[in-house]
Each structure stands twice: as structure tokens, then as C-alpha cells.
Amino acid sequence: MEIETLTLIQKNAYLIITIILCLCLYGYILSMYRSEARGERDYEKYSRLALDDSMNDEVIEKR
Amino acid sequence: MQKSIEYDYSIAKLFVFTTLLFGAIALLVGVVIAFQMAFPSLNYLASEYGTFGRLRPLHTNGVIYGFTLSGIWAGWYYFGQRVLKISYAEHPFLKFVGYAHFATYIVVMILAVITLLGGLTQSKEYAELIWPIDFLVVITWVLWGISLFGSMGVRREKTIYASLWYFIATFIGIATLYIFNNLSVPTYLISGVGSVWHSISLYSGTNDAMIQWWWGHNAVAFVFTTGIIGLIYYFLPKESGQPIFSYKLTLFSFWALMFVYIWAGGHHLIYSTTPDWVQTLGSVFSVILILPSWGTGINMLLTMRGQWHQLRESPIIKFMVLASTFYLFTTLEGPIQSIKSVNALAHFTDWIIGHVHDAALGWVGFMIIAGTYHMVPRIFKREIYSKKIIDAQFWVMTIGIILYFSSMWISGITQGMMWRDTDEYGVLSYQFIDTVLALIPYYIIRGIGGLMYLIGFVMFIYNILMTMTAGRLLEEEPKYATPMAS
Numbered sequence: 210m211e212i213e214t215l216t217l218i219q220k221n222a223y224l225i226i227t228i229i230l231c232l233c234l235y236g237y238i239l240s241m242y243r244s245e246a247r248g249e250r251d252y253e254k255y256s257r258l259a260l261d262d263s264m265n266d267e268v269i270e271k272r
Numbered sequence: 273m274q275k276s277i278e279y280d281y282s283i284a285k286l287f288v289f290t291t292l293l294f295g296a297i298a299l300l301v302g303v304v305i306a307f308q309m310a311f312p313s314l315n316y317l318a319s320e321y322g323t324f325g326r327l328r329p330l331h332t333n334g335v336i337y338g339f340t341l342s343g344i345w346a347g348w349y350y351f352g353q354r355v356l357k358i359s360y361a362e363h364p365f366l367k368f369v370g371y372a373h374f375a376t377y378i379v380v381m382i383l384a385v386i387t388l389l390g391g392l393t394q395s396k397e398y399a400e401l402i403w404p405i406d407f408l409v410v411i412t413w414v415l416w417g418i419s420l421f422g423s424m425g426v427r428r429e430k431t432i433y434a435s436l437w438y439f440i441a442t443f444i445g446i447a448t449l450y451i452f453n454n455l456s457v458p459t460y461l462i463s464g465v466g467s468v469w470h471s472i473s474l475y476s477g478t479n480d481a482m483i484q485w486w487w488g489h490n491a492v493a494f495v496f497t498t499g500i501i502g503l504i505y506y507f508l509p510k511e512s513g514q515p516i517f518s519y520k521l522t523l524f525s526f527w528a529l530m531f532v533y534i535w536a537g538g539h540h541l542i543y544s545t546t547p548d549w550v551q552t553l554g555s556v557f558s559v560i561l562i563l564p565s566w567g568t569g570i571n572m573l574l575t576m577r578g579q580w581h582q583l584r585e586s587p588i589i590k591f592m593v594l595a596s597t598f599y600l601f602t603t604l605e606g607p608i609q610s611i612k613s614v615n616a617l618a619h620f621t622d623w624i625i626g627h628v629h630d631a632a633l634g635w636v637g638f639m640i641i642a643g644t645y646h647m648v649p650r651i652f653k654r655e656i657y658s659k660k661i662i663d664a665q666f667w668v669m670t671i672g673i674i675l676y677f678s679s680m681w682i683s684g685i686t687q688g689m690m691w692r693d694t695d696e697y698g699v700l701s702y703q704f705i706d707t708v709l710a711l712i713p714y715y716i717i718r719g720i721g722g723l724m725y726l727i728g729f730v731m732f733i734y735n736i737l738m739t740m741t742a743g744r745l746l747e748e749e750p751k752y753a754t755p756m757a758s
């Protein structure tokens with residue numbers, strides 16, 4: 210394969226993957242806000258993991 | 273919960289000691305080489321063992337893999353148990369792995385000091401260690417991985433706290449890139465001639481450069497950045513008693529950082545023989561990197577909303593807030609330097625040195641110091657020996673950093689301007705030696721700034737050692753703010 214063709218494939222593959230990953234990232238934000246708006250999850254409660262971390266503190270979500 | 277079980281800090285304690293030890297050594301060597309730049313005759317104080325060429329890799333390896341990794345691992349073995357709600361006291365295998373991890377790490381560090389001082393290097397920046405030591409590095413890393421994922425495997429909490437996600441990123445990022453960058457051919461084993469310690473890279477020319485900077489920048493990304501974010505996401509909320517401003521922003525910043533950071537290393541190769549599109553992407557990804565970095569930085573500062581009075585009351589909070597501020601500052605400065613037109617001026621100049629030290633001294637150093645001040649009273653069940661020393665240390669070190677980066681900014685921009693200055697016929701206005709002479713005052717200021725930071729670090733070591741031995745005994749573990757004697 211010609212080096213120019215190879216470079217072209219590399220460039221385009223990089224661009225397409227970047228766009229797909231961007232969409233995934235924005236989709237992730239959307240899903241976070243939607244699941245919280247619907248009351249399915251409360252992400253903010255996990256902040257307490259650092260604060261209530263004594264052995265005697267209640268587990269926030271058991272496994 | 274099981275009230276009889278206590279957290280086991282024995283491994284964290286060992287890493288706290290290495291944080292102090294490697295921090296002191298790496299900073300001392302840094303100060304020596306800073307003054308060698310100002311006074312070149314200092315190169316001849318200890319034969320070839322004291323030359324800049326041998327001491328510089330000792331300084332960088334000491335700061336990145338000695339001081340910083342020790343700080344990160346002290347944090348992991350301290351709060352990893354706490355956020356997962358497990359104790360090594362109930363998991364002897366994990367405790368053994370932790371000790372084995374520490375033991376192999378110490379062996380690697382001793383061999384690193386001996387080989388680097390002996391002039392044995394594979395000449396790749398931040399990956400200087402010779403090929404046999406690379407195998408030991410892999411073992412050390414795998415042991416940490418067993419500790420990390422093994423602890424998560426037996427956790428009581430379902431959710432893995434954000435800090436640990438950042439530690440996973442450190443583990444996976446470094447594991448992947450370290451192996452690829454260190455693939456090499458030991459020349460003696462293949463050809464039967466030369467030194468048994470010598471090897472050549474599996475890649476050549478531009479490919480080698482791209483792999484090297486894919487690694488080189490990610491040593492910054494996955495040790496200095498993700499590892500330290502892991503620390504601050506635990507220590508700042510815990511010390512201030514305030515939950516993170518937004519856990520959603522934390523998650524988004526994490527994935528955005530993972531997505532972008534790994535591709536930013538190409539900015540080290542702008543105006544080199546790498547393909548132009550690789551350079552452009554390195555530059556573009558570096559600019560985009562502002563978003564996740566500032567997401568984290570702002571999240572940290574907003575955690576303190578309504579609580580800014582703590583900045584007056586607690587020098588530990590002061591260290592953490594200034595660390596976050598330096599993070600914001602550095603992650604704006606880096607992208608600006610990676611814009612092609614700015615890079616044309618900045619590349620190879622002291623401005624880059626200034627940039628990396630904003631991060632290493634301000635963000636990394638201050639965060640590890642604050643984390644250690646938080647951990648030690650809980651590990652040793654003693655009050656901090658002196659609040660006044662922490663306060664004094666804070667100001668000595670902060671002024672040191674300001675002297676460091678301001679001198680390197682002026683020096684770097686002066687260098688860049690002098691190198692490209694031409695007369696009306698296109699002839700260079702200055703010879704290289706002219707720039708060297710113009711920079712000497714700034715090199716002296718840099719050395720003084722570094723020395724002030726080292727003095728602050730010695731004050732820190734004294735305060736920590738006195739806390740361990742002479743601090744007032746604590747009856748119960750403090751919930752949030754660390755108690756300290758005036």
C-alpha cells in the first residue's frame with residue numbers, strides 16, 4: 210500500500226473514532242442527568258463515601 | 273458494621289516514610305542541579321557522579337517514581353480500605369501483597385539510584401532504567417494491581433469511590449504504555465558484544481520518538497495527574513467535612529480526561545519529523561484537555577463553597593486549595609504552550625521547565641504534603657505537633673514556587689525571543705552563548721526558589737517526625753478536620 214493511502218486511512222480512522230467517542234461521552238452525560246431526573250439514581254449520595262468512611266459508618270449501598 | 277475490626281495502616285505507614293525519604297532526596301538533587309545551571313563549576317564536585325547528566329535523571333525519577341508514587345500508594349493503602357470498608361486485618365493475603373509490593377518497590381528504587389548514578393541508562397526521558405530493572409518494575413506494578421483489584425473484589429461498598437477510579441486509570445495507563453515504550457533488544461544477548469546492561473529500542477527514528485512521548489507525557493498524565501486527583505478527591509472532602517460539589521461532574525471529568533489525555537503527548541513533537549496531522553491532533557487534544565481538567569479543579573474549589581473560613585483556620589486546607597489552584601493554572605498553561613504558534617517560541621526553552629514545576633511543586637507536592645498531614649495523626653493516633661510550622665512551611669514553599677516559575681517564565685521567553693531574533697538581512701542577532709549569559713540571573717533565582725521549597729520540605733519532615741514521636745495522643749480518631757497543636 211502507498212504511504213499516502215496509509216496516512217489517509219490513519220487520519221480518517223482517527224477522525225471517525227474521535228467523533229464516535231465524543232458522541233459516547235455526551236451520551237453518558239445525558240444518561241446521567243436523565244436517570245437522576247427520573248429518580249432511578251442519586252449520584253450525589255456517593256460523595257458521602259469519603260465522609261462516612263469509618264468502619265462503624267453505615268454502608269451506602271451493600272454489594 | 274463490625275465494630276471489632278480496625279483499619280490496618282501498616283503498609284500505608286511504610287509508604288509515608290518513603291514519601292518523606294524520596295521527597296527529600298529528589299528535592300535535594302533538584303536544588304543541586306538548579307545551582308549547577310547557574311554555576312557550572314559545581315558539576316565537578318563529585319567526579320562523574322555529581323555531573324548534571326547523571327543527577328538530572330535521578331531528580332526526575334526520584335520525584336515521579338519515588339516521591340509521587342510513594343504518596344499515591346500511601347494514600348491507596350490508607351483510604352482504599354476506608355472507602356471500600358474492608359480491613360487488611362481481615363484479609364491476610366492482601367496484606368502480604370501490600371508488603372511484597374513495598375519490598376519490590378524499594379529494591380527497584382535502590383537499583384535505580386545505583387544504576388543512574390553509575391551512568392547506566394537507556395537514554396529515554398522518564399524511562400531511563402535499564403532493561404533488567406524494567407522487569408522488576410513490571411512485578412511491582414502487577415503487585416499493586418493485585419492489591420487494587422483484590423481489595424475491590426472483597427469490598428463491602430457496592431460503589432467504587434471516584435478516587436479509586438483515578439487509581440485504576442493510573443494503573444492501566446502506566447501498565448500499557450510502560451511495556452510498549454520499554455520494548456527493547458538487549459544487544460549483548462543478541463550479538464555477544466558490548467555491555468550486558470545495554471539495549472536498543474525496538475522502534476527507530478520518528479516511530480521511537482512518538483512512542484517515547486506517548487509514554488513521556490502519560491507519565492505526567494497517569495502519575496502526576498490521575499494519581500493526585502485520586503488523592504484530592506478523598507482528602508479535601510474528608511479534611512473539610514464537605515461532600516464533593518458535584519459527583520456527576522467528577523464522573524464526567526474522569527471519562528473526559530481518559531478520553532483526551534492519552535493522545536496529548538504528540539505536542540512534545542511539534543515541528544519535528546512526525547506527520548503534521550499527528551502534531552495537529554496532539555495540539556488540538558491538548559487544548560480540549562482544559563475542559564476535564566478545569567472540571568476537576570472547579571469541582572474542588574466549589575467543594576469549599578460557604579466554607580472559605582476554613583482557609584484561615586486550617587493550613588492543611590490552604591495546601592489543598594492552593595494545590596487545586598496550581599492544577600487549574602498548569603492545565604491552562606500547558607494547552608497554551610501546545611498551540612503551534614506559541615510552541616514555536618516555547619519549545620526547548622525554560623518556560624517548559626517552569627510549566628512542569630508549577631505542576632510538580634504546586635499541584636503534586638502540596639497535595640501529597642496535605643495528604644500526609646491528614647493521614648499521619650490517624651495512623652499514629654497523635655495530634656499534629658505544630659500548626660505554626662505548617663503555616664510557616666506553606667509560605668516558605670509558596671514563595672519558593674513563585675520564584676521558580678516566574679524566573680523560568682522570564683528566562684524561557686527571553687531564550688525563545690533571542691533565538692529567533694534576526695536583523696533586516698535575516699541573520700540571527702545572537703549567538704547561543706549570548707542567551708546563556710542573559711539567563712544566569714534567572715537560574716540563580718530558580719536555585720533560590722528550589723532551595724526555599726527544600727527548606728519547607730525539611731520543616732515538613734521535622735513536623736511529621738515530631739508528630740509521630742511527640743504529638744499529643746488522640747483518644748479517638750477525628751472525623752473531619754485534623755487536630756493540631758498551636
